[in-house]
Amino acid sequence: MSAELTATRASRFANWNVAIIAITVVVLIVAAATVDNFGTSENFGFLVLDVLPIAIIALPMTLVIVTGEIDLSVASTLGLSSAVMGYLWNQNQPIETIIPLCLLLGAVLGAVNGFFVTVLGLPSLAVTIGTLALYRGLAFVVLGDSAVADFPPSYTAWVTGTIGSTPIPNVLIIIVVLAIVFGVILHATPIGRAVFAVGASEQAARFAGVRPGRLKFWLYVASGLVSGLAGVLWTLRYSSARADNGAGLELAVVAAVLLGGVSIFGGKGALPGVIAGVVLLGSLQNALRLSDVSNEALNVVTGVLLIASVLGPNLANRLKGWKQ
Amino acid sequence: MADSSPVLRVRAVSKSFGAVAAVREVSFDLYGGEAHALVGENGAGKSTIVKMLAGVHRPDAGTIELAGTPVDLSSPADAKAAGIAVIYQEPTLFPDLSVAENIGMGRQPLGRFKTIDRAAMVRQAGQLFTRLGVSIDPNRPARGLSIADQQLVEIAKALSADARVVVMDEPTAALTGVEVERLFAVARSLRDDGAALMFISHRFEEITALCERVTIMRDGRLVSTDLLTDITVDEMVRKMVGRDLGALFPKQDVTPGATALSVAGISRDPVFADISFDVRAGEIVALAGLVGSGRSEVVQSIFGVDPRDAGTVQVGGKTLKPGTPKQAMAAGVALVPEDRRQQGLLMELSIERNVTLPRSRALSQLGFLTGGRERRSAKEWTDRLKTKYGRLSDEVGTLSGGNQQKVVLAKWLATNPKVLIVDEPTRGIDVGTKAEVHRLMSSLAADGVAVLMVSSELPEVLGMADRVLVMREGRLVAELSRAESTEESVMFAATGQEATL
Amino acid sequence: GTTKSSTESQNTAAPATTAGKADPNAPIKEGLKIAYLPKQLNNPYTDVEVGGGKVAVGELKGEYKLVGPNDASASSQVSYINTLIQQQQNVIVVAANDPNAVCPSLNQARKAGIKVVTFDSDAAKTCRDAFINQATTQGIGESLVKMASELAGGSGEIAILSATPNATNQNSWIQVMKTELAKPENAKLKLVKIAYGNDDDQKSFTEAQGLLQSYPNLKVIVSPTTVGIAAASRYVSASNYKGKVAITGLGLPNQMRKFVKDGTVKKFALWNPADIGYLAAYTGAALSSGQITGAQGEKFKAGKLGDYTIGADGEIVLGPPTEFTAANIDKFNF
C-alpha cells in the first residue's frame, strides 16, 4: 500500500515543483504581453516591494513546514517588531540601535515559539495560534493606537529606492541574499539534510543522530528573526510603525509556501518552488489589479491554486493508475 | 467435530505490492470447529492473506468464498459484516478511547433512542476479560497499555464479535505462557462452538497444542496443507524454509580482541535494571529473551536514543554521555534498529539520502553538500550490499523489505563502526537476504568489529553468537557460551521455566 | 546615530513646494482620468461620497474609476496607488488610512504628474495638493459638544465611540471636543471614555455595549462616525437602555431614519457626503487643468456647489454640517 503510494509521490512532487515554476514563467510572460504597464521597470519595483514581506518570511517558513511544524505567529512578530521600532523611535533612540534590537526581538519571539514546541512538546499549530494573538496584543500594548511616522528619510528612501540608476529595487538584494542563504542551507548543507529527515520521520532522524528538538528550535528562531526583519522593512517602507502592521499575512505566507509544493506534513519541498509560488501570487495580484480586476478575483484564484496544487497531481496520478 | 463443508474457502488468491509478489495463487479451506495454522517465514505472505480476509487488501486474482458463495470483501466493514473477526499482527487500538469502547466499537449495546448503553458496554468488556482471565480496567483509556495488554484487548475485541471465522495473526507474540494458555482455552471453546479459527504463530509448540490442520507458505506460495497428525515439526520447518537451516548461519571462527564495548550497571525504570556486559572486538554477542523483555530498550539506551537512569557505557575505553547518539556515532557505535519503517528509514526520502544521512557532515566540503560525494558514497555501499533498486533517487519506501533492510545496513556500515549493534537484523526479510546478512555480520566480526545482536529467532541466536546473553523482565539472567547455548538452555533462562519444546 | 529629534529638524526644513503658477482662466480639460480610492469599499458612507464624485466626473466629461481595499489598511492602499500610477491617471482622490504610510506613494504619483486630492481623511500635508474638508474641524467639534450637552441636559457623563484609533479626522474632532468640554459652560459634562469601534459594525456594536455596561450613569454616546452611530443606535434601540441613553454624532439619514423615528436618536448631524466626492472631482480637475495649484487664496468653480476658495494648507471646506431631527429627516435621502 505505502510502497505504491510512495512510488508515485516522489515523481508527483518533482513534477509539481517544475510545474509551479513553469506556471509562474507563463503567467509572467502572458501578463507582460497582455497587461498594460505590467512589464515596466517601475511596476517591477512595486511588485518587488509588494511581495517583499511574504517573500522573506516564506523562506524560514519553508524550512519550518518541511520539518512538519508550522509558524502562524510570523505576521504578529512582524507587527510587534514594527510597534517596538516605533516605540523606541519615539523614545528618541538612534535608528542604528533600534534595527538590531528589533531583529533580536524577532529572534526572541521565535525562541519562545521554539521553547513551547520543542521543550514542552506542544503542537505547533496551537502554540503559534496562541502567540499570534499574544504578540499582536503586545504590539498594541507597546504602541497603542498611535502610528509613528517620520523615520529617517535616508532609511525609508533606501527601502523604496533602487540600486543606483538601475530599475532594480534595493530590497531585492535582501530577498536574493536571504533566498540564497536559506536555499543553500536547505539544499546543500547537513542542516538541510537534517531538516528533511526530521520532516520525513522524527524518530528515524533521531536514530540517525539528528537532534530534532534543537533543529526546530533554531528554525523557529530563524523564522522570528526574519519576521522581525520584515517588521523593520515594512515600517520603513510605509514610514509608519503601527501595531496592526501585517495583520493577516500569516495565511498568505503559508499559502505561498504550500503553493510552492511544500507538503504540509513535512519532509518534502524545495525552495525554488516556494519562490515561484511567491512570485506567482504577487504577479497575479499585480496584473489583476492593473487590469482593473477586483481584489476579490485574486482571493478566488489564490484559493483555487492552493487546492489545485495538491489536488491536481493527486488526480493525475489516480488517472494514471486507472489507465494501468 | 469439524463440519464436512468448509466455512471459508480461499481460492487461488494472489496479491502483489508493486514489484513484490506477496501472495501467489494460494488456496486453502477453513472448517467450522477447527483451528487451522498458517506458518511460514517472515515475509512469506501470511499477514497479507490475513489482510485479504479482513477486507484491507483486495486480491489481485482469486476468490474468497464464504459458505459456498464468493464474497467481495472490499472493506473491513464488509469482512466484519460477513462474520470474519481479525486480530492483526500489530495492535490497532484507539489510544484516546476507553478499553471498553475499543472492544465495543461499531457494536456498542444500544439503549433508549439508540444511544449507547455505556454500563452494558463496560459490563460486556468486563465479562470478556473475566473469560480471558485478565484484569484490565474497561474504563481506562487504551493509551499506555503494554503491548501484551493491547494484544489482550485485541483478543477480547475479536471474541466479542461472535464471528464465524476468527483470524489471529501472531496473537501470542507478546504474551507469556499463562496468558497463552488462557487464550488457548478461549480459542478452544470458540472452536467447539463451531467457529473456524485461523492461527498464525512462529512457535511450533503452540501450533501443535491448538491446531488440527496446518498450511505452510514459502515466498508467497502455498507449499502444502496437512493434518497436524500427519506431519512432524521437522517436516514443517523443512517445508517452510525449503533448505537445510545450517547453511543460514555461516559463522566464522575468530579470536576476540580487546574489549570494544563495556556496559556497566545501566538501568532505566521500569524497563530494565542493572545490565552489565562486555563485547570484544571480533565477537558476536547475542542478546536473547522473550519479546518485551527489554532488549531493544537496552541497546537504544547504549546508543543514546533513549535516556537511562544510571550506569556507564564505554566504547574503546571512552565513556559515552547518555542521551547523545551523536557522541556514540563519533565513538564508532552504529545501531541498526528493530523497527525498520519507523526507526531505521525515512520512507519518503531517497535511497541516497537515507544511506548518507548519518554521515552528511563528514561528506560535506567546507560545510556544503553538492550531492556528488553523497551519490558516490551511497552507490558504493548499496552496491557492496548488492541492493536491488531502480535509481538512487527513488524513495526508499518503494524497495522490498529485504532491500530496505540492506539500505539500513549500508547506512550504518558506511559509518565504519567499531561496535555494530543490530536489533532483529533479519526481521521481515527473505531467506536469501537473511543468509547474506548473516554472512556480512560474520565477516565484519572477522574484520574486528564488535557485534551485539538482539534477536528473537533462536536459530539465528544459536547459529551466529559466540556468546548469548539472556534477558528476562528487564534483567540479565544468564550468560551462555557458544557451547552452552542450546534451545533448551536459552528458553529456560528466558522464561524461567522448563521449556516445553 | 539617527534619532527622531535629529530627523525632525531635517524634516521641517523641507516643505513641499508646488511648482508652477496657477492660471485661473485655463479651461477644464476633458477626458481627465479621475480615480477614487476611499478608505475601504463596502462602506455606505463611502458609497455616497464616491457616488457624488461619479456624478461630477460625468459632468466634467472625465473617466471615473473606483478602486479600494476590502480592509481599511494603509498597505493595501499603497498598492492601489502604485497601480493608479502605472495606469497614468490624472487625478487620485484618496481618503488616507494612515496619513504617513501613503505619503511616499502619493509623492511618487505627484512626481508622475498626477494631482492628489484627499477627502474624508487627510494625508500628510506634504504629499497631497488639496484636502476637501467636510466642515472645519472646529465647527464639527463644537457642534458635537453642543448636541451632547443639549441631550444630557447640561450635565452628566458622556462617552465617545470613534472609528479607528488613528483616524485623522475623528481624532482632530475629538481634540476640539476636549477643548470645548474644558470650557466652564460645559464643566458639568464629564467625558468618561473614548472607545474605538474601528468603523466595523460589529466591533462598534460590542463597544457600545461595553460602554453602557461600564458606565451605568452614562447619558450620551457621541459617535462621530456613521458606522459607530448606527451600531450604537441599533444596540440601544433593542436594549433596556432605550430612552435612558441618548445617541448622537455624525450619521447618514437613511441609516438613522429608523432610530430617529423610534425615538432612540433625537438629533444628529452630517454634511452631504455626496458633495464631498463632487467637490473633490472639481478640485482635481481644476488642479489638473492648471486653474489652481493648491496655494492659499486661489479660487475655482465647483459646478452646482458654486465657488470655492482654497484655505490654509490647501484645505477646502465644504460648508457647515446639517442637523437632523425627526422634523426634517424625511427631506433627505442619502
Add this chain to the structure above:
Amino acid sequence: MTAVGLPAPRRSSLDVVLRARELGIVLALAVLVAVTTISNPRFLSGQSIRDILLNTAILAVLAVGQAVVVITRNIDLSVGSVLGLSAFTVGTLLQNNNLPVILALLVGAGVGVVCGALNGVLVRYGNVPALVVTLGTLYVVRGVTYFWAGGSQINADELPSGFLNFGNATLIGIPYLVLLAVLVLVVTGVVLRSYRMGRELYAMGSSPQAARLAGIPVARRTIGAFVVSGGLAGLAGVLFAARFGTIDAAAGTGYELNVVAAVVVGGVAVFGGSGSVWGAALGALLLTTIGSALAVLEINQFWQQAIVGALILLAIGADRLVAARVAASLKKRGSHVS
C-alpha cells in the same frame, strides 16, 4: 496471574480527566466573573449577562462545528468565510422580503452544508490535507462573497423586523440566539457522546489507521464532520445577520483563528481523538467573557488580545501537563503482565 472478578464499577479515569479539563475552564470562568463583579457589580446585571451570552452564541456555534472536525484530526479554516457567505445570502434573500425566520435558518445552514461538503470531498477523495483545503476555500468563499456583494451592504432597515427581532427577542428571558446555540450544543454533544456515529468520529481522530481496520466508514464520517462544521458555520451566519443587522461581504473575516482558539482553549486536542463540544463551547464563553470583563475592568482594551494569546498558551500547556500526569499514573498502575 489468576482470574479476577468484574472490576468494581468506579468513575472512569478517562471521564475524570475530561471532567478535570472542563472543570479548569469553569474555574477560570468563575474566578474571572468573581473578580470582575467585585470591581463592578453591574457585570452581573441581566443585560450584561444577556449580552455576553448573545456574543458567545455565535462563537459557540462555530466552535461546536470546529470541535467536531478537530476531533476527527482535521481542521476547518473556512468557517469565517462560510459565515460571511451565509450571512450575505440570507441578508440578500430577506432584503425587503418578509420570509419566515425558520426559512432563513435553513437557507443559511444549507449554504454552509454545501461548502462543508465541498471541503469534505476534497479532503477525503482529493486526498488533500484539511489545512490546505480549508485555507483554499477560506480564500475562495470569501472571494465569491465579495464578488457577489460587489461592495454593497445590507442595512438593518432593509431587513424584516421579524428577523431582527429574532436577533434580540427572548423566551422566558433567554434570547433565541442563545437557545439555538444551546440546542446545537446539546444535540451535537449527545450525538458525539452517546451515539455510535459520534464515537466513530473520536475513533477516527484517535487512530485513522485503526479506524479503517475497524470498518468505520471513514469517507462518510469525514465528509459528515465537514458538513456539520460547514452547516453550523452557515447557521452562525444567520445568527450573525440577525444579531448585527448590518451585513457586508467582510462579515466574519478572521473568525477562523478565534474559533480554533476557543476549541483549543476548550481542551480539544489538535491531533484529534479527544475533547468535547462542551469544552469548546466553554472555551468560546471564556474568550467572550474575557473580552467583556476587560472592558468592564477598565483594562486597556489593547491588553485584551495579549491576554487571549497568553491564555491559549496556558490552556494547551496545562492540558499537556494533565496528559503527562495521567500517562505517568497509568503506566505506574501498569500492566498486570510484569
